[in-house]
Amino acid sequence: MNFNYANELILREKKLELANGRKEETWYLFHNHIFGAAEVARAIAEAAGMDTNRAYFSALLHDIGKIREGFDRRFHGVIGYEMLKDENEDIARACLVHTFPFNRLESFEHYRKIFFDKKEDYDLLADYIRSHPLNDYDLLVQMADGLANAYGLVTIEERVDEYARRHGIEPPQSMLCSMYELKDYFDRKIGRDVYSLFNRISTKDVFIGYPAPQAKMQKERIA
């Protein structure tokens, strides 16, 4: 995978989003999350001795199906998987399995309407998980997804806060516990606190939309 190819895919989705009425100035919500996740995944991969290229692009494209999710009423993980499976199976896989930490999947009924409109999407994910044992790249993208929001690199608590404010619902408690477990896994794997990598990551030119993303988020929280 190379940057131009990945960026073209992202810009194609942006065009689709703008054509469907989204305002250019709110694109940062998506942009900052995926580019932030990519940076943090690369930093963790480097500290863990994993393939940084695979980590970066898996995290960068993990939500590539998100834009079409609302139009197609399908689970974005499956859309992303289908978009990328012929190009790069590793990255397609990251799209499919990034949403549920440790691939802990509850029943279709449990997730109905929150994540899945269609049972066939749930079945595809469940079958895939059964036949593809979890690997460290799956876990890494699940972790990175929880450490970047629309404003920058954040703690799990900040990510959950923002999620709750934007969607009006708290994520399930079991998911939150799994996020802490994920962080513990990577803290051990790299021999230090994952959060300590944040100040090594240069986010200059990564985040767009607000000159001081964290300040903006804090202001919103106070308000």
Ligand SMILES: [Fe+2]
């Ligand atoms: Fe995400």
